[in-house]
Amino acid sequence: MRDKKLSIVHVAEDLKTGGMEKVIKSLALGFAAAGHDVSVLCLMAGGDMADELRGAGIAVDILPASSPKNPLFINKIRKYFIARKASVVHAHGYPASVPARLAAIAARVPSIFYHVHTAGGPTGLRRRVKESILLKFTDGVICCSRAVADFAASSGAPSRKIQVVYNGVSRFGAAGLRGPARKEFGFDDDAFVFGTVCRLEPLKGVDVMIAAARLLAADPSAEKIRWLIVGDGSRADELKNMAARSGIADRVVFAGFRKDISGALAAMDAAALASREREGFSLFLAEAMSAGKPLIGTAVGGIPEVIVDGVNGLVVPSEAPSALAAAMLRVAGDEAFRRASSEASLRIYAGQFTEDRMISSVESLYRSRFAAGILYIHTYSGLVGGGEISFLNFLDIADRRRFRFASLLPRAGELSGRLEKSAATRVFYSLEAPTYSAAGFLRAPFYQLAIMRAILLSRPEILYCDTPRAGFFCGLASRLSGIPMIFHARTSESGGRLDRILHFFSRRIICSSSAAAARFKRFDGFESTAPKIRIIYNGVDIDKFTDANVESAARTRTALNIPSSAPLMGYCGQLVEGKGVDILLKAFSIVRNKIPSAVLAIAGSGAASSDLRARADNIGGVVFCGFLDDPRGFYAAVDVVVVPTMMKEGFSRSVIEGMSSGKAVVASAIGGNPEAITHGETGLLVPPGDENALAAALIRLLENDSERFILGKAARSRAIADFSILKHAEEIMKVYAEILDEQ
Structure with a gap:
């Protein structure tokens, strides 16, 4: 059941070359290579990408219809899903997703996904009503950026169904291509080339880039800057005329549509995109990043998630030619920034935007439904x-x-x-x-x-x-x-x-x-x-609760106004009856008589909080920290962790968090504590409710740095061996698997 072969049907309006279509191609080929049965259904027409997929052995079928909303057409799609024995329907883009999801529901396809590729579009009442119905039967809404996820949420998608999966691309290498590419496009070797690859449509803002180029043409320091524009579209002739009227036709090269942009990327020194709005995710910027290019983009849609401003490039406002020109001038003129941006692009690409990562993330979503x-x-x-x-x-x-x-x-x-x-x-x-x-x-x-x-x-x-x-x-x-x-x-x-x-x-x-x-x-x-x-013992993240949080310890003591040299004991847990904090306060009063500089820090909240604070006022040296969502700094700051519980707890988290943090722990010998702590080896155990024994153990450790250090090291080793969250999770999942095997 866990590794079963899936029958996956991708549904789109067509497979003309574009960012969404490239994603469909990558997913189809990736899942086919993994042994799954993959097909693509086009509801309007085929396209160049359809031919490429067929050539790679992927079934691509076209069901053209004058009206995709026609019930008879939806029934055709339903029959197609049944014939393919579809276990997953993955619909791309809203227009294709409506009939695809209706047909998938009617065909009782086990798993239905809707992939959103743009960060905008109509959100009227009619669409929201349709979506509210379809989303009840949609298992996941895949969004190519957080900006797209926000749009999907505003359209009514529940947050639990939204999953952000960044588009991924294969690595573009440019080794040995720069010289020939420059020659092909007519650029001198010493020219600095900004490039863009996009559809030449109003949305992409190529006119804004040409306006920025016109501004830079008047700047002597930008004399060597050139522009390479790759793509085609309804505004191609208009943009060429605009460049000519601006007197920069000799600086701007329109290369037309290209299936393979490797040469174009090789010719570029930096990549730029001036999109106006609704840019869910720029595949071109990810491709340029994989080639190690510095990036410039507008602050719209998902672009700021690809470009970390000042790290792997610059983010500028949309519709702002002067800001775009200034960014281009900085990138072209600052070699150190350019080199650092190039390295950051490669690093960010490898961590977030690879094709393998995208395929793996989508596969996890598919598998989660089974x-x-x-x-x-x-x-x-x-x-x-x-x-x-x-x-x-x-x-x-x-x-x-x-x-x-x-x-x-x-x-x-x-x-x-x-x-x-x-x-x-x-x-x-x-x-x-x-x-x-x-x-x-x-x-x-x-x-x-x-x-x-x-x-x-x-x-x-x-x-x-x-x-x-x-x-x-x-x-x-x-x-x-x-x-x-x-x-x-x-x-x-x-x-x-x-x-x-x-x-x-x-x-x-x-x-x-x-x-x-x-x-x-x-x-x-x-x-x-x-x-x-x-x-199965409880577990903690031993990489987070560690004995190496020295800086965190110093920050915590400073925040609590506790001197760095003060002997510090710490309790972290609920402030309720039975936890023994009242016994701890009595013991601490004894400790203070012996060690006047000692401090007790108490982290937590609960019904007994007010009473405990009143008692502490009569003792002095007690600091209440409140509830801590992240107690790592607290454990790092204390010298000894105290767990004075009177309750028969199964297995105290405070004990193992303290042990993982490399601290000596003093705990009541009750419940599961004796299973975690070996007395005298990984900590000290005392009779529950005995304030004198507790005080003696605390004084012993506070006055003996060597023993405290040895116990803490041994406690950390025990936690690594037996109390890691990874081991805890693996053992619970084994129990799940046992039961499933018995079913």
Whole structure:
């Protein structure tokens, strides 16, 4: 299922030579080379690109019609998709996408994509109504730039369906071509040539470039500058006459249309494009970038995403010949800037705009529609604790070619925003998960219906839940739908009778530690090879939480007004009852009596925040940092990380974040902490609730730099070996694969 051969049909109005058509050609050839069945359907006419594709063995068919909106014509397209056994329909451009998507819906094509190539166009009510209907059945809206994505969103496309995939091109090499190319176009060796390749239409602003050339013709310092214009179109004769009237016909060469622009690129010293509007993405600028050319372009559409102003070229306002002329004069006259821009063009091209990258990105989108669906059902809408962060981090690593994700949450909140933004996950909403009360009993049927609705709309192969309250109803849905459920036990606190029910409903139980797995010991045996239980430790990004964040440490101490020499302890977590922060304050009071310069930094938020601040005022030396979205600088700044929890946590994120940051950690010997910390080797463990033992451990480490350093290094090594987010994600995906193989 994951690597199945796809039958892909690209649909366009025609295949005349242009940027969109080049993209279709690249995608068709790339997927055909990968072994997929690829065809191209033209709804109006063929073109030069059609002949090239046929010559390469790609099936190109034409279904000309006087009116593509005619139901009979749409039925012809439907029959074509059925005959091709299409698994993916990829429609390019709005005019072709409407009949193509209607026909694909009627033909029940499994996956439908709409590729938007321009950053403008009609957005009237009629179009928005049509799009609102078609988008319900469109699996993805592929946009060639962020500017195009903004336009698609303004036209009604939901953000969860929009994916930016930059157009990509093959590398253009110009080795050995410059001399012959210059001779062909009639340029002297010492001339500085600006070139453009585009259709000679009003949109492309070639008249603005000629106006800039006329301004430079009067400047003695621009005597050697010349212009090469490659392309054809309705304004060709008008533009040639404009150049002649401006007295610069001898400086501007109109080369006409060329299939192969290698020679033209070789003749250029820099590339320029003066587009007016709606330029979704300039393929020519990407091609010039691949040849290492400095770029000049206007600040419209997707051009500023290709040109980083002052890095690989210059961005100027549209319709501004004087600004364009000034930019050309700078590029032609500043050799150092030109050389740096050339190097940056090659670097940016290799990172963002290669043909292989484009094909790979589109393939990932295709595969995501055939990936196994995972529906995540959660009790909270905010980032309540480490569980939500762990799931978000897992999603960043998860293989989207194998798995696609949807979530059911009680309402919109910080968690749903993060899911939709960073993980591109579809989010459904329900009522609050019912509590054990009369009101909860009345709410239960509606919550159950919300889960069943999410299952119907997201079509998952696995239900995944990590909170007991939601887990009960998730389990019922599993039994009703026949879809297996995974329960992720993130705490070692017993759920009582509910644990037995969760065990009964679950196909697998992932436990964040052996302590968490002990909840289910009496039901399933206590071996890692037991049929249901899998112990998978939480993970952190060991490349981000590192012991090398020296500058970040200094910045954090400065921001918190903590002296660089002050012994600093740090707690990062929720400020709620049971986390032991009240015990930590008592212990810190003892530490201050021994080490008056010691400082305690507390990062986090919660219901106990006000009470804890009041207690801290009586002690002194306590700094409250609030909730930290990114705590890396905090961990880098502290000397010792403290986790004084009284709760039976499954596996504390604070512990492993501190260990990964190369810090000595002092933690309560409860829950999963003894599995992460080996006492005296990778940190220190103390009895939970014992402020005297906690204070003694902190004083021991603050007064012994050598031991603190050794423990921190050992902790970092342990984190790299056992607590990386990559290992965590791989093991969870193995559990997914086990269940899918059993289905």
